[in-house]
Amino acid sequence: MSIIAENVTKTYGNQQALNGVSFQIDKGQIVGFLGPNGAGKSTMMKIITCYIPPTSGKVSVCGFDVMEQSIQAKKHIGYLPELNPLYTDMYVREYLSFIGGMYKIQNLKTRVEEMIETVGLQPEAHKKIETLSKGYRQRVGLAQALIHDPEVLILDEPTSGLDPNQLVEIRNLIVQVGKTKTVMLSTHIMQEVEAMCDKAFIIDRGKIVADNLDVKELAKGNLKLEEIFKKVTSRD
Ligand code: ADP
Ligand code: MG
Numbered sequence: 227m228s229i230i231a232e233n234v235t236k237t238y239g240n241q242q243a244l245n246g247v248s249f250q251i252d253k254g255q256i257v258g259f260l261g262p263n264g265a266g267k268s269t270m271m272k273i274i275t276c277y278i279p280p281t282s283g284k285v286s287v288c289g290f291d292v293m294e295q296s297i298q299a300k301k302h303i304g305y306l307p308e309l310n311p312l313y314t315d316m317y318v319r320e321y322l323s324f325i326g327g328m329y330k331i332q333n334l335k336t337r338v339e340e341m342i343e344t345v346g347l348q349p350e351a352h353k354k355i356e357t358l359s360k361g362y363r364q365r366v367g368l369a370q371a372l373i374h375d376p377e378v379l380i381l382d383e384p385t386s387g388l389d390p391n392q393l394v395e396i397r398n399l400i401v402q403v404g405k406t407k408t409v410m411l412s413t414h415i416m417q418e419v420e421a422m423c424d425k426a427f428i429i430d431r432g433k434i435v436a437d438n439l440d441v442k443e444l445a446k447g448n449l450k451l452e453e454i455f456k457k458v459t460s461r462d
Contacts, residue, residue, distance in 0.1 A: 228253045228378050228408035229274060234283035236269050236432075243269040244280070245432035251425075253377075256404040258419035258441070259412040260451075261429040262459055267412040268308050270429070271382050274410070275305040288377055301329075304371030308382040308412075312366055314356035318347060321355060322369055329374040341369040345399060361392030365399070372403060379403065381411040385418060397422055416452045420445060430459045 229251040236244040244266045251257050261267050272278045274285055276296040285292045290299035313321055322338045331337050342351045345365040350358055355366060364384060371379055384400065385393050400409065401422055413419060419426050419441060428436035435458040444451055 227251065228255075228288060229410065230284075230286045231270070231274070232284045234270070234273060234280045234285060236266070236273065236278070236281050243432055244273075247283070247429070247432070247434055249427055249434060249437065251408060251410060253408055254406075255424045256401070256409040256411070256422055258423035258426040259410055259429065260414060260416070260419060260426055260455060261412070262414060264431075265429045265459075266432045267429060268382055271305070271307075271380050271410070271412060275303050275380050276300055277305075301374065302377045304374070304376040304379045304407075306364075306367045306371045306379075306381045306384055308386075310363060310367040312355050312363060312370075315354065317354050318342070318351045318358075318366055321366065322373060325370045326373045331374060337373060341373050344372065344403070345369045346395070359392070361388055361395060364388065364392070364396050368396075368399060368403070377407060379407050379409045379411075381409065383412050385413065385415070416450075416455060419451060426451065428455055428458055435459065 227250050232248050234244050234247040247270060259267055273280050274287060274292065276292045276299055279293060287299045288302040290302065292299045316324065319338055322341055323334055326334045326337055342348055345368050347362065347365050347369065350362045355363065381400065385396050388396060397418065400411065423441045426439040426441050427434055436454055
């Protein structure tokens with residue numbers, strides 16, 4: 227298992243964001259983490275990536291507890307946060323070298339060039355990040371998440387706000403890098419999950435409401451993911 231979450235809860239003040247969340251993600255899968263806005267997706271991802279602690283419960287990544295062994299866990303995790311926070315006044319190579327330096331990567335210059343190629347940044351790699359389109363900024367975000375060659379990638383709404391062409395390009399890129407990694411990506415777009423993912427989970431109001439859905443199997447049948455989503459997240 228790449229990711230195991232056991233009975234995770236998170237409260238912010240008196241706001242309960244996660245309420246007993248458990249799931250497992252197999253090695254090598256691309257998993258869609260679906261849910262309406264405010265469901266708890268980003269909170270769960272911040273806990274998996276050791277950015278915030280859970281209020282209770284346990285999470286491990288590649289066998290490392292995110293609380294007790296966070297340094298080892300982080301070595302195995304690449305994270306593209308929601309809204310892709312980048313240092314926009316840096317140049318692309320400068321930024322990737324800065325991130326790679328934090329991971330103490332050997333042959334950093336070569337690794338930065340490899341990443342630029344992997345994510346298709348070559349035509350824009352000489353520019354300042356603030357001058358890049360949103361699609362190219364997402365590529366920089368993916369490159370920084372991949373630079374230390376992690377086994378697990380956590381992508382929080384990686385395609386949100388992209389135009390239709392950029393959307394297809396970034397989806398293809400995620401599928402490409404996902405061939406050799408475990409990927410967990412959040413979205414509220416069903417077609418995205420159908421296009422990219424092996425499995426899907428649905429979370430609503432801090433609880434898992436649909437577990438381990440087999441996306442390819444669902445695609446063969448009549449029951450569409452969208453109908454399941456509507457049913458399990460309905461407010462009626
Ligand atoms: P999602 O990513 O699915 O939209 P979030 O994990 O961002 O959901 O949020 C889950 C719930 O927790 C929401 O009700 C949100 O308002 C609340 N929340 C998230 N972050 C904070 C915070 N830092 N302080 C207080 N409440 C928060
Ligand atoms: Mg979110």
